[in-house]
Amino acid sequence: MSDVFHRATDWEIVTPARVLRVTWDDGNVSEYAWEPLRRACMCAYCHGEGAYKGEVNEDTRFSEEQTTLKEVFPVGRYGLTPSWGDGHDTGIYTFKMLRRASGLE
C-alpha cells in the first residue's frame, strides 16, 4: 500500500511537550519534536541549493525562538509549512516526507 498517498487530516501544536502532532487519514498519529523538525527544514536558506550549502546542518545550534513552533499552514493538498518563533516560514514539509520520517512509509 506504499503507493497510496496519505494526507494529514489534522494537526496540533503541543506546546508543553514541544511537539507537532499530526493525525493521518489512515488513523495513524505521528509526533515530531520541534528541534529536529526545524533542523530538517529543506528550504534553500537552511538546506542550500546548488553550490550554496545552506545555513543549517547537524552542528547548528538553534536558539529557543528558532525551535519554537508558532503556527502550521497547509500547503496545497500535499504538505505543511511551519512558522517558527524567529519568523522563519519558508520550509515545506511534504506529507510524504513526514510519513517517511515517522516510519509510516
Ligand SMILES: [Zn+2]
Ligand atoms: Zn528553512
